[in-house]
Amino acid sequence: MPRKNLNKELAIKVENLSKKFGDFTAVDNISFQVKQGEMFAFLGPNGAGKTTTIKMLTTLLNQTKGLMRVYGHDPQTDKNLVRNNFGIVFQDQSLDDELTAYENMEFHAVLYHVEKEERKKRIESLLKFVSLWDRKNDLVKTFSGGMRRRLEIARGLIHRPKILFLDEPTIGLDPQTRIHMWEYIKKLNKEENMTVFFTTHYMEEAEKYADRLAIIDSGKIITQGFVNEIIKSTKTNSLEEAFLKLTGKSIRDESAKSIDRMRMGRKV
Amino acid sequence: MIGPIYVMWLRQIKRYTRSKSRMIGSFAQPILFLLAFGFGFGPIYQKAGGGDYIQFLAPGIIAMSTLFTAMFTGIEVIWDRRFGFLKETLVAPVPRIQIMIGRTLGGATVAFAHGILVAIIAMFVGFKITNPMNIPLALLFLFLIALLFTALGTAVASKLEDMQAFPLIMNFLIMPIFFLSGALFPLNGLPKAIEIFTKINPLTYGVNGLRATLTGGVQTGLMMNLGVMIVVTIVIGLIGSYMFSKIEI
Numbered sequence: 001m002p003r004k005n006l007n008k009e010l011a012i013k014v015e016n017l018s019k020k021f022g023d024f025t026a027v028d029n030i031s032f033q034v035k036q037g038e039m040f041a042f043l044g045p046n047g048a049g050k051t052t053t054i055k056m057l058t059t060l061l062n063q064t065k066g067l068m069r070v071y072g073h074d075p076q077t078d079k080n081l082v083r084n085n086f087g088i089v090f091q092d093q094s095l096d097d098e099l100t101a102y103e104n105m106e107f108h109a110v111l112y113h114v115e116k117e118e119r120k121k122r123i124e125s126l127l128k129f130v131s132l133w134d135r136k137n138d139l140v141k142t143f144s145g146g147m148r149r150r151l152e153i154a155r156g157l158i159h160r161p162k163i164l165f166l167d168e169p170t171i172g173l174d175p176q177t178r179i180h181m182w183e184y185i186k187k188l189n190k191e192e193n194m195t196v197f198f199t200t201h202y203m204e205e206a207e208k209y210a211d212r213l214a215i216i217d218s219g220k221i222i223t224q225g226f227v228n229e230i231i232k233s234t235k236t237n238s239l240e241e242a243f244l245k246l247t248g249k250s251i252r253d254e255s256a257k258s259i260d261r262m263r264m265g266r267k268v
Numbered sequence: 269m270i271g272p273i274y275v276m277w278l279r280q281i282k283r284y285t286r287s288k289s290r291m292i293g294s295f296a297q298p299i300l301f302l303l304a305f306g307f308g309f310g311p312i313y314q315k316a317g318g319g320d321y322i323q324f325l326a327p328g329i330i331a332m333s334t335l336f337t338a339m340f341t342g343i344e345v346i347w348d349r350r351f352g353f354l355k356e357t358l359v360a361p362v363p364r365i366q367i368m369i370g371r372t373l374g375g376a377t378v379a380f381a382h383g384i385l386v387a388i389i390a391m392f393v394g395f396k397i398t399n400p401m402n403i404p405l406a407l408l409f410l411f412l413i414a415l416l417f418t419a420l421g422t423a424v425a426s427k428l429e430d431m432q433a434f435p436l437i438m439n440f441l442i443m444p445i446f447f448l449s450g451a452l453f454p455l456n457g458l459p460k461a462i463e464i465f466t467k468i469n470p471l472t473y474g475v476n477g478l479r480a481t482l483t484g485g486v487q488t489g490l491m492m493n494l495g496v497m498i499v500v501t502i503v504i505g506l507i508g509s510y511m512f513s514k515i516e517i
């Protein structure tokens with residue numbers, strides 16, 4: 001049951017949303033809602049349609065049909081209004097290699113209208129938080145995969161959006177860093193009442209940090225609800241077991257490992 | 269509003285000045301053209317009664333290097349898409365037209381500065397600006413060339429997904445625009461089809477304008493050249509902004 005007092009306002013409303021690429025249906029008639037202040041996990045095997053859904057919600061991709069609302073605004077028609085409300089950490093890389101870590105942070109802060117004084121303070125504290133302060137003047141192209149990931153997360157946290165989208169934020173990070181990140185995000189969620197919509201393939205992260213979740217497989221949502229309810233209803237002991245029971249044991253497309261490696265490979 | 273445009277502008281400048289190989293490459297080409305064509309065709313041109321070929325060629329090469337730099341910085345949108353940075357700017361709470369304006373002004377500034385440096389280099393191989401009073405007008409032409417083709421590069425790149433398209437752009441867009449603009453040879457007595465292309469090629473007007481202001485004093489048609497450049501720049505800028513605002517990732 002919800003541990004905190006959730007606002008009645010809806011952060012996200014999605015009804016019968018579909019996305020086709022040619023003949024292929026990547027997202028198939030999904031519906032769900034996320035409440036203001038919630039930590040919502042969007043889980044599913046590789047290729048399930050998670051990133052595609054996030055791209056539609058964040059105005060990067062137009063839907064094929066259905067209805068979407070982000071704080072009451074339509075990402076398809078009111079793009080600028082929607083963009084005022086969210087922040088995002090993308091699944092794949094989105095830094096400028098030819099800029100320094102500090103410049104990446106600073107440019108982002110300007111694009112997101114963070115005031116100059118506040119900008120300096122936040123950049124310093126966030127770069128320190130991800131242990132990149134002493135590398136702040138180095139070009140990003142000299143960074144390791146994990147360092148880039150840390151920088152991307154730090155950048156995503158400079159401004160304080162009403163809703164933060166995190167698409168596999170902890171991919172490629174060591175366990176220490178992952179815990180560190182999640183605790184910080186959780187704190188923002190609690191203290192600033194920031195809504196968080198995240199995907200991850202680490203079920204223990206979802207189990208620990210999500211209030212509610214949805215599981216999507218082959219473009220369809222197969223279940224959604226509170227974490228403990230889902231574990232209970234599948235008669236399993238952990239979210240990981242529940243996830244495997246619901247989505248089966250067969251591997252999608254390629255082995256998850258090799259996809260992970262491919263992604264990190266791009267960052268190196 | 270100034271902030272986002274400014275950082276996008278600044279980013280283009282920083283990327284350019286940091287890439288040493290790109291800078292060297294982009295100066296090597298105009299120098300090579302000046303020397304090869306200048307010394308290669310100079311005597312023939314003179315015999316044919318055209319006068320000093322360097323005086324004719326240099327404005328063309330200045331326009332060429334501005335064209336290339338402008339198109340390349342515009343086309344960088346493809347790289348930014350491929351390496352992911354584009355989506356970071358596309359989801360920002362800033363109207364996309366501001367992102368586009370910042371990028372385009374940044375690319376145009378780089379291309380413009382580049383053209384000026386090439387002009388200075390050309391002076392070392394014997395190019396003379398005949399009427400210094402016309403320099404401001406020449407700079408205006410140069411800036412319009414820079415702006416127009418950065419916007420064109422951005423517009424084209426907004427529609428392309430990957431870098432494989434790059435040779436296509438090079439061979440079917442940039443090269444024809446360059447060769448059929450009068451940059452290298454006078455556009456007299458060409459076959460009808462090619463003549464029509466030179467007439468609709470905006471660089472033709474840019475080259476004419478540059479040549480008139482740098483080497484020929486103010487000639488008739490100068491205002492027409494300027495007018496065409498301004499109108500086409502605005503139109504391409506609007507098309508580019510529209511295409512850029514419709515990018516999906």
Ligand SMILES: Nc1ncnc2c1ncn2[C@@H]1O[C@H](COP(=O)(O)OP(=O)(O)OP(=O)(O)O)[C@@H](O)[C@H]1O
Pocket residue numbers: 021024026044045046047048049050051052053091259517
């Ligand atoms: N631009 C595109 N063109 C064609 N197909 C696409 C495109 N983008 C995604 N797809 C397909 O849509 C499906 C869903 O992809 P998506 O990236 O949303 O998966 P995901 O759930 O994020 O997976 P992962 O866990 O591997 O990140 C996949 O089968 C993918 O191949």
Ligand SMILES: [Mg+2]
Pocket residue numbers: 050051052091167
């Ligand atoms: Mg994904």
